[in-house]
Amino acid sequence: MSNADTGIGASVKRREDLRFITGEGTYTDDLNQPGQTYAAFVRSPYARARIDAIDVSDALNVDGVIMILTGADMAADGLGDLPCGWMVKQKDGSDMVTAPHPPLATELVNYVGEPYALVIADSRHAARQGAEAVMTDFHELNPVVNLASAAQSEQIHAGIPDNRAYDWELGDKPATEAALAGAAHITRLDLINNRLIPNAMEPRAALGVYEKGTGDYTLYTTSQNPHLERLVLSAFVQVAPEHKLRVVAPDVGGGFGSKIFVYAEETAVIWAAAKVGRPVKWVADRSESFLADAHGRDHVTHVELGLDQSGRFVGLKVQTTANLGAYLSLFGSAVPTYLYGTLLAGQYRTPNIYVEVQGVYTNTSPVDAYRGAGRPEATYVLERVVETAARELGRDPADLRRMNMIQPGDFPYQTPVALVYDIGDYEASLDRALEAIDYQGFPARRIASKDQGKRRGIGFACYIEACGLAPSQLAIQLGAGVGLYESGEIRLNPTGNATVFTGSHSHGQGHETTFAQIVSDKLGIPFDDVEVVHGDTGRVEFGLGTYGSRSLAVGGSALMMAGDKIIAKGRRIAAHLMQASVDDVSFEDGKFLLAASNQSVTIQEVAFAAYVPTSYPEDLEPGLSEKAFYDPKNFTYPAGTHIAEVEIDEATGEVDLVALVAVDDFGEIINPMIVEGQVHGGLAQGVGQALLEHGIYDEQGQLVTGSLMDYCMPRADNLPDFIVDTTITPCTHNPLGAKGCGEAGAIGSTAAVMNAVTDALGVKDLSMPATSEKVWRILKGE
């Protein structure tokens, strides 16, 4: 029954498409509850201020306003703060320093847009009118906005001098400094990784329901990880006990990390539902999302790469200041440390590496994971300095990398920055990519462009990333507040079809299709007979959700484990049905086969027998339903080569991305069509960072790029068709051999594009995004 058209490796068309292309999707704003009220948040217009008084009297008189709640009301109800879920240890062994982060601010506001009150009304319009009518006495304070000087500026939070949450390090400092001191050549770069705003197309939303009769809370919200949401809301914020709280993430329109975190808004909404006694609904508008969603990236880095005479890397030293924003968001501490510093070996055998990161508070929106979460930042630092070294030494950038690459025979490879890579073949992707971009033909293309008044450049990024988060014990040792396993459950129904429950969540990744492929392939059940359920804590076992490119590697593996358990039990039932010993029964393609005979029973017959146990093993429970929690043994390590080619108009500075090649090794591929789609999306975001996007604050801490008018999102005509290919070295340590592919596109492309732009211009560096005006000024020699 396992079908080459629908099993693992097939480009099966997506099942979820049918509702999306016909407008029958159910996103959070599409849900409505009888009697529902609408919420609008009152947000700080200042980057830093003290709230002296809040006068809600006018607002309460606005027609339709029902109730107004403030941070003080929340505190009075004993609600806890929004936690940071990853404790980072500092150089001296002490814990990082966090500032309290109440969901609704009470005395102090620390970023423009920070919410401090909630207006509940019987219409969206009235809620906003009400919010406008709230009168607040602010005492403005001096905001700290500039990242580089934040440590020397005013202290934002009590007890945190230097505005520093942590001073963290990884690697061997003395050995690295010695290596650099003895290096034949050192390449140095100062790099900025620009702040980005995720802007998933669906704004965040929450609908909170409280049932008085039962004390049950239900929160419908745009979350990438409903169980994690529930855990934090119950254990930390203590809005409701975990067993009385159900969190449902229905169709979610994109996340890219921004919908991982537990935010003030859904916290306030579910809390308010009980206070108002009616359902409460909130939907962000886009300008609100710009302020209220966690932002990404925002690092300032100094890097030094030491090479010996032959061009081998001998040492790499990195110093980074990471902007945390006003408060430490849920994973905000880990992104610039454990998801960043550990990737600085890249694909290379650099023997000595040392990285130190200062996580710094500023009066800006909190910063946390955004597609790639630390790995794009690491790749940017490493691949820009490597490319620059090649230029300084007059070496071909591909050859310089090649000679430093970890070789297939070196695996498992222990890097100097904690990680052990299991397997890879980096030259294979490099060679494939060089061919795809026609590297040989580049010099001629460059000359042809010059004749047209255009400058052509080519840039590389040979990246690696660590994803498939994560081995739980290791993660917890490194400071994670939760394990990072995943749950998977397969229930065979009496009629022989299957319902699959996964703790992963799909908000664009296509799990309803790919996970059905996996189970269909594993159990030999027709693809259309496998139904995948996700996103509801009321139906699905505890899981950790989708981010960090973990769904296939961890969630898919959990289903493989559950499938193994189904097969194991099925063999016992089948043996009984065939009156044979279980040792003589094997399973293949949906059938249990008796050795040395032509007897077999189908899995459907076994399922029926399990629920209607006419003839059944005495010592076996009825039913055929199994669950597994898969805890990965290691991270997975997708890797590859991205190459960008650009053409710059000398008259206008316009950068035209003429080609972008991505050759990635994701291990075994479940659905090639979906994998390509994930890469395309990541590439677009990587290009967006390099050429278009920038979240800019002015000196007063106002977000200047505060709407889609001012923040440049990539559109169809900003991008070319992509050239995408894969090489495969299967992951050695999970049942699927899969590494994960969700973020890789965004990890290599930014560095590749900026390497191409700097190549075209013949400059060492320019800041991102490489807008036409910036480029033009460089061409004019400013």
Next chain:
Amino acid sequence: MKVSLTVNGSKHKVDVPSNTLLVDILRDHLGLTGTHVGCDTSQCGACTVHLNGSSVKSCTILAGQAEGVHVTTIEGIGSVTDLHPMQAAFRDRHALQCGFCTPGMIMSAIDLVNTSKGLDNRAVREGLEGNICRCTGYHNIVAAVLQAAEVMQGSSDE
């Protein structure tokens, strides 16, 4: 104010506050939630519908200006069992991931194909400048639109 309009072939009369936008009429009053709101500055295109046959942003049309118009939404161009060629092409070419921008993208694409001849990759990309997608990188969307164009415009020997 009272507004009469035809949506997906059916006549409707709604009584709404004067500041109601067309997208609110569709979503809140007529329960057609396939049309989505993705921004507040008329940029993203997720709210695109057809008004008297042309693609428009329903978030930027006041109820009062919708009197007597014919609106077609994503729900009106095809169904799961009877997909419009553009819908079928989007599925075939994996031109959607999270699906949020998709209804607006499909409506814009249909109008683009209906009003253009000789579409190529460049022209499709320019024609979709009013719609933002964060998931797909547009590569498959362009392929889907070109594929649907061949079906919708027919081959020359038909």
Next chain:
Amino acid sequence: MTSYDVMPATELYQPVNIEDATALAARLGRKGWLLGGGQDTYGWLKDRAKRPDAFIDLTGIDVLKGIRSLPDGGVEIGSMTTITEVAQNPLINEKFTLLSAAAKTVASPQIRNMGTLGGNLCQDTRCWYYRRGLNCYRAGGNICYADSPEGMNREHALFGASRCVAVTPSDTAPALVALEATMLITSASGSRQVAAEDFFVGPATDILNMTALQADEILVSVRIPRKWADATFYHEKVADRNVWDFALVSLCAAFKEDAGQITDARLVAGGVDCVPHRLREVEQAIIGQPRNETTGEAVKVRATSAATTLNYNQFKVPLMQNLVLRALRG
């Protein structure tokens, strides 16, 4: 801090004929807001930057729509004609492609399908500070935020500044000035015609308004005379992004040639002045010259001889010169 996507309640009048429209305009004056396709309007209201008492929706007045030939061989365009219709109209595409080229660069397809020519011509400036509702000179206050040492003024004017340095955002206005169009205006007390070049006003004339329309007046139509029909045209719009954005600098040019020499020319720049900016010096300098790169190189610097730069918009100077060069190079 307020949210931005809900429209405040505003009275809506929907006259079906011009007389009713002008009567309303006379009664409401500046408290009334002339509404075309609404594609720019709703942004102002959602942002709470403008709060008119009422809309006067002109899109229901049929005589304001449509494109027709004029007896002299020119073309008349009703003010409520959509931008898409202007871009695709056979008459315009036959004789006045400068206008259709400019129209095609307005915003995005959906916006062009609803937005009107009148709306595009009469829209208010997009200076970031003004749009935000700050009380600057243009808003009736006493300060200009853009023209200050730290002001973000990279998008602002090189010419015509007078307390205000905002620029005209219209893509079609420079084309109509180049084509020597005339605006037909009416009110309850009569009608008048204004040359396109005089229709757009700078802050020295009237700092509160972008056009010559009085409080009780309505733009009825735009008449393009036959004069520049079939001339050689050049259009280019430079924006931060390929599409979508309002122009940093745009250039609309029309040339008449005879025996390899330019006999008459109009070059009008957008995005560099509060009004479409005629490059008179360049126009005069190229008469009698061939339309080629050499001429372009020789005259381009005249495009910006009177430019006064602000802290962040100096790049517009060479950009303008390059556009002039490209217009002459063809």
